[in-house]
Amino acid sequence: MSDDAEAGGASAPLSGSIRFSLSLMMFLQYAIWGAWLPLLYPFLLGHRGFALDQVGMVLAAGAVGAIIGPFIAGQVADRYFATEKFLAASHLVGAVLVWRLAETADFKMFLWLSLFYGLIYAPTLALTNSLAFHHIPNRDRDFGRVRIWGTVGWIAAGIGVGHYLRLFHTPEGTPEVVAAAQDAGRAGAFYLSAILGVVMAVFCLTLPHTPPSKGTGQKNATVEALGEIKRNPLFLLFLIAVPVSVIHQFYFVHTAQFLSELQRNAESADRLASAINGILGVGGGGLMTLGQMAELLVLAAIPFLARKSSRKALLGAGLIAYAARMALFAYTTSFPMILLGVALHGVCFGCFIFVAFMVVDEETTKDVKASAQNLFNLVVIGIGIIVGSWFATSVVGNWATVDGAIDYRRLFSVPMWMAVACLAVLVVFYPSKSSRAA
Numbered sequence: 001m002s003d004d005a006e007a008g009g010a011s012a013p014l015s016g017s018i019r020f021s022l023s024l025m026m027f028l029q030y031a032i033w034g035a036w037l038p039l040l041y042p043f044l045l046g047h048r049g050f051a052l053d054q055v056g057m058v059l060a061a062g063a064v065g066a067i068i069g070p071f072i073a074g075q076v077a078d079r080y081f082a083t084e085k086f087l088a089a090s091h092l093v094g095a096v097l098v099w100r101l102a103e104t105a106d107f108k109m110f111l112w113l114s115l116f117y118g119l120i121y122a123p124t125l126a127l128t129n130s131l132a133f134h135h136i137p138n139r140d141r142d143f144g145r146v147r148i149w150g151t152v153g154w155i156a157a158g159i160g161v162g163h164y165l166r167l168f169h170t171p172e173g174t175p176e177v178v179a180a181a182q183d184a185g186r187a188g189a190f191y192l193s194a195i196l197g198v199v200m201a202v203f204c205l206t207l208p209h210t211p212p213s214k215g216t217g218q219k220n221a222t223v224e225a226l227g228e229i230k231r232n233p234l235f236l237l238f239l240i241a242v243p244v245s246v247i248h249q250f251y252f253v254h255t256a257q258f259l260s261e262l263q264r265n266a267e268s269a270d271r272l273a274s275a276i277n278g279i280l281g282v283g284g285g286g287l288m289t290l291g292q293m294a295e296l297l298v299l300a301a302i303p304f305l306a307r308k309s310s311r312k313a314l315l316g317a318g319l320i321a322y323a324a325r326m327a328l329f330a331y332t333t334s335f336p337m338i339l340l341g342v343a344l345h346g347v348c349f350g351c352f353i354f355v356a357f358m359v360v361d362e363e364t365t366k367d368v369k370a371s372a373q374n375l376f377n378l379v380v381i382g383i384g385i386i387v388g389s390w391f392a393t394s395v396v397g398n399w400a401t402v403d404g405a406i407d408y409r410r411l412f413s414v415p416m417w418m419a420v421a422c423l424a425v426l427v428v429f430y431p432s433k434s435s436r437a438a
Helices: 003-007 016-034 037-048 052-080 083-103 107-135 139-168 175-185 187-204 221-229 234-266 271-280 285-308 311-331 335-343 345-362 366-399 408-429
Strands: none
Touching: 016 037, 016 083, 016 107, 016 139, 016 187, 037 052, 037 107, 037 175, 037 187, 037 234, 037 285, 052 107, 052 234, 052 366, 083 107, 083 187, 107 139, 107 345, 107 366, 139 175, 139 187, 139 271, 139 285, 139 345, 175 187, 221 234, 221 366, 234 285, 234 311, 234 335, 234 345, 234 366, 234 408, 271 285, 285 335, 285 345, 311 335, 311 345, 311 408, 335 345, 345 366, 366 408
16 A cells, blocks of 8 residues: 555545454553553552652653563564453553552552553553554544544543542542542552553454564664654654643543542532533543543544644644643633633644654654554653653642642643743644655
């Protein structure tokens, strides 16, 4: 198949059986992550009693594993081992580790488990993308239709945990009593993730066979991918992805706690808040799925947008959404406006992160695509999260804490201005046309 056909020209339709397999793969992949990630910060800070700096270290530890893992996984999947088998083994081990995270109260042990979990789980994010790209006949037309089920999985897990907390861990009492009960109940999110991980491990063995390409030229696929990343637009995209990942980390570190406080304070006086809590559950994670619901709409529109708009325009729209979301969190206390800020997550992810993975795939040659995807994954959930976890907690988090409480205006204004700076760099330096690697 030619790259032109793959990028948007005429091509064979995606078979129903392959679409179902790839869609269910994405559903489980992101349900595993979405069950616990948005709730990690309040679980560690509120229930385990870790200090803010310790929470930042745990978040960064998972990212350290994510840096090492892609080099191993990309090389194995591109050169030696079928992708679907590698995914099965990774998710089985990951299920054991995330179950242990639910039961571990010791900080050092939690830190080590987080490191190993990042090493095991992080590469699977890029490898599911790589496996899907391998089997879809048309990237622009088909990938969004498959990847959208990952977002559905994230939503389902988040709402499920939200209602679990509402039904079983929201007692009558003061806001402090309710907060403590919900913080403890968040352990259930890790158990759910572990169960889903076992299901995913078994299911991966039924995925379409995706053998290693064996490659040409140099033996190390990562070295070849690094050589291709040196040119624009990939180099600039990788560069911008670091601060964007830091901004992303502000959202995932602080938003669940921010929304939990908002839900508890608004529910008794605000009918809208009470109604939404009844639909999405409590604890922040369910409410955050509004962003993934918006993401569904954006991903559904990507095939059309990819034909009508340049990659630069789509990436720019994502950065504008990042800045607008943080501005709404920082400068308004209106429940509807903050909900709009949560919904903007769909544009942030769809127009920047999702499109960026598309750019990486189309700008690299066939035999290093998995390694290139893993390298970009390394930047987004590795380097960026290490820096972002430290910056969002130890630096900005401590700076924004006034008299024991977080000043959210100070906190969220920092990533807002970072997004504005990234947008300026994109507008000035990112090329308007793709080089489209052969």
